[in-house]
Amino acid sequence: MKSCDEIRELLGAWVDGELGRAEADAVRLHVEGCSVCSEERRQLDKLNVSIKSALVSQRPIAFEPFWRGVERRINEKNSWRDEWMDRLRGAFGRPNLAWSIPAVIGLALVLYSLGVWKEETPRNNFAAVESIDAYGRNVALLRENETRTTVIWLYQNQEGDNEASGETSDQSPTF
Amino acid sequence: MELSDWELVQKCQLGEMEAFQELVSRYHQKVYIVVLGLLRNRDDAMEVAQETFFRAYRKIKSFEGGSSFYTWLYRIAVNIAIDTQRRQKRSLLDYRDNMDEVFEEQQEVAKDPFSDVHEKELREKLLSAINDLTPEHKAVIVLRTLEGLSYKDIGDILGCSEGTVMSRLHYARKKLQEKLRAYL
Amino acid sequence: MKLPGKLRTRALLFSFLATFAAAYLGAAETASQAVKIKIDTILASNQKDEFDSRLKPIEKQLKKSLKYRSYRLLKEESQNLPAQGNGSFDVPGGRTLIVSPQDFTNQQIALKVRLQGGEKPLLDTTLKLENKTNFIFAGPPHENGVLVLVIWATVQ
Numbered sequence: 001m002k003s004c005d006e007i008r009e010l011l012g013a014w015v016d017g018e019l020g021r022a023e024a025d026a027v028r029l030h031v032e033g034c035s036v037c038s039e040e041r042r043q044l045d046k047l048n049v050s051i052k053s054a055l056v057s058q059r060p061i062a063f064e065p066f067w068r069g070v071e072r073r074i075n076e077k078n079s080w081r082d083e084w085m086d087r088l089r090g091a092f093g094r095p096n097l098a099w100s101i102p103a104v105i106g107l108a109l110v111l112y113s114l115g116v117w118k119e120e121t122p123r124n125n126f127a128a129v130e131s132i133d134a135y136g137r138n139v140a141l142l143r144e145n146e147t148r149t150t151v152i153w154l155y156q157n158q159e160g161d162n163e164a165s166g167e168t169s170d171q172s173p174t175f
Numbered sequence: 176m177e178l179s180d181w182e183l184v185q186k187c188q189l190g191e192m193e194a195f196q197e198l199v200s201r202y203h204q205k206v207y208i209v210v211l212g213l214l215r216n217r218d219d220a221m222e223v224a225q226e227t228f229f230r231a232y233r234k235i236k237s238f239e240g241g242s243s244f245y246t247w248l249y250r251i252a253v254n255i256a257i258d259t260q261r262r263q264k265r266s267l268l269d270y271r272d273n274m275d276e277v278f279e280e281q282q283e284v285a286k287d288p289f290s291d292v293h294e295k296e297l298r299e300k301l302l303s304a305i306n307d308l309t310p311e312h313k314a315v316i317v318l319r320t321l322e323g324l325s326y327k328d329i330g331d332i333l334g335c336s337e338g339t340v341m342s343r344l345h346y347a348r349k350k351l352q353e354k355l356r357a358y359l
Numbered sequence: 360m361k362l363p364g365k366l367r368t369r370a371l372l373f374s375f376l377a378t379f380a381a382a383y384l385g386a387a388e389t390a391s392q393a394v395k396i397k398i399d400t401i402l403a404s405n406q407k408d409e410f411d412s413r414l415k416p417i418e419k420q421l422k423k424s425l426k427y428r429s430y431r432l433l434k435e436e437s438q439n440l441p442a443q444g445n446g447s448f449d450v451p452g453g454r455t456l457i458v459s460p461q462d463f464t465n466q467q468i469a470l471k472v473r474l475q476g477g478e479k480p481l482l483d484t485t486l487k488l489e490n491k492t493n494f495i496f497a498g499p500p501h502e503n504g505v506l507v508l509v510i511w512a513t514v515q
Contacts, residue, residue: 012348013341016319018326047352051320054301055212066203066225067196073229103371127494128467128487135480144424145218151424154474154482154498 002026007037011044126150180244187235195235199228202245205322206252212317213256215306223259227252242331249318250332257310297358304354312347315340394460394468397437397511398448403427403497404504417493417509424495425507439515452501453477456508466490468512474499490514 002010007030013019014027031037127150132139138155178186178194180201186194206227211220230251238247305313311333318329326337326344333340401414401421409429410418421430438446440460448456454476461469467487474482474496481499488494496508 009345012345013326016326016344018337018341043352043356044348047348047355048320050297050301050355050358051305051316051351054298054305055317055321056208060204061207061221063200063203066207066221067199069221069225070199070228070232073225074232106371106374127492130485130487131483133483135482137481139482142424144420145216145222147420147423149420149424150486150494152482152484152494152496154496156498156500 002030004030004034004037007031007034008040011037011041015041015044015048181240184235184238184240184244187232188238195232198231198244202248203228205245206248208321209249209317210252210256212321213253213310213313214259215302219259223252223255226255230255243328246324246328246331249322249324250334253314253318253332257314260310260313293358297355300355300358301351304351307354308347308350312343312350315343316347316351319344392463393439393441393515394463395437395439395511395513395515396446396448396458396460397435397513398456398458399435399509399511400433400450401507401509402429402431402433402451402501402504403507404429404502406503420493420495420509421507425497427504429504430507450474450499450508451506452499454481454499454506456496456510458510460512461485463490463514468514470512472496472510488512 007027010019010023010027011031014024014031017024019027031041126143126148129141129150129152132141132152134154140153140155142151142153143149144151178197180198183194183198187198203224207220207224210223210227211217214220214223227248231248234251238244305316308316314333315329318324318332319326324332326340329340330337335343399414399417401411403421403425405428407429409431411430411432413432413435414421414430421427433451436448438448438458440446440458442460442462445457445459448458450456454474457473457475459471461471463469466489468490469485469487471485472483473480476499482496486494491511491513493509493511496510497505499506
């Protein structure tokens with residue numbers, strides 16, 4: 001005869017239909033006769049339903065743009081490889097110009113160090129946020145991966161008190 | 176007559192891109208949903224889902240039909256998603272998926288001031304609790320709950336035994352129940 | 360064309376590398392360097408489809424991170440701040456942004472930032488930002504949209 005602890009270990013697998021016939025019957029009989037395990041089963045059912053509801057995406061994705069993304073990866077990798085092979089063949093096939101390789105690399109390094117190739121647009125590395133205190137307001141930290149942008153979003157309170165209220169605060173800036 | 180997955184794979188192995196496109200068409204939604212369940216970020220999920228099919232394309236010749244195509248595919252997807260999760264650093268703050276979720280919430284508040292706060296709180300707490308699980312525990316929860324896969328299939332995908340799947344599921348559910356007891 | 364001698368090639372390569380190292384790696388990072396803080400104050404809204412051309416360099420950032428239809432630059436302000444110093448920036452709606460650079464090590468600028476509404480603090484944050492990059496504060500309502508503050512930090 002299994003104890004409640006042993007039954008609880010098997011409850012998930014039983015609900016999932018993964019137990020053998022004999023074990024499944026034993027669990028079913030116990031649950032039917034035990035209010036504690038029966039309640040545990042109810043909570044497990046509710047948990048499973050809640051998890052599914054929380055995880056399911058409401059929006060299907062369109063196939064065409066998805067396929068274009070996959071196709072692009074396949075084609076990019078193919079062309080990158082081919083180009084690299086051509087370059088290697090070219091480099092090894094022209095010994096007379098071998099001196100130009102370190103010269104070009106060196107020139108590129110010098111130009112970079114002099115800022116010739118500094119980008120106008122930011123490098124957009126994520127900010128490492130160490131602490132946030134929103135004084136009881138809701139705040140969200142968002143990370144946008146493509147541009148590597150960090151956004152700190154301050155929600156508006158119900159009272160709309162993000163506008164200046166004119167009240168004086170007891171706290172002075174602690175810088 | 177519709178070709179089976181294995182027949183399509185064999186055509187892919189002979190270089191037929193249309194066959195691969197058909198496989199993508201069959202499984203892109205499922206892969207995306209599973210990955211989204213693991214990563215909770217739509218942009219990341221899209222990247223990982225596309226990367227999954229790209230890697231499947233590269234490795235298609237090594238697929239010998241020992242397992243079903245979709246478990247082989249899910250294995251690739253879950254491995255990439257778990258690697259992605261490990262690489263991403265998490266702060267103590269709750270991350271939001273992206274601005275869509277922020278806007279949806281704002282609109283929800285604006286449209287329906289009497290919405291079921293309890294259900295909303297449960298969903299938020301549940302997502303947060305799932306995010307706190309290790310990648311391996313999150314994977315079993317997602318594969319079982321979203322896809323209804325058997326323990327054997329989950330074990331094939333994650334490269335572990337059915338017993339390990341069962342104990343990970345038990346542990347993950349126990350952790351979630353502990354955090355959400357007040358709501359269940 | 361004849362190949363130059365090995366010695367000449369090596370000297371050429373070495374001199375390029377040495378120049379690069381001196382110019383890029385030789386710059387000392389000190390905690391006492393001033394930091395230029397620039398704030399772009401932007402009004403984002405869904406009133407119409409409009410993009411201020413002055414925001415072109417950060418167009419992709421704004422459109423990818425935020426989902427508004429219209430972005431208009433309200434003002435741009437810069438201050439050079441010493442380490443541990445405070446800089447106050449007026450923000451529309453009676454608000455103030457106070458920025459204090461802390462230190463600069465490993466190409467990371469440590470900042471303390473506070474957004475105030477009048478005298479009332481709304482949000483404090485401490486963060487580290489790579490030199491010459493930015494982060495965004497957003498959300499305070501203004502007119503028919505929200506304020507977006509793009510905060511840049513550059514070591515001088």
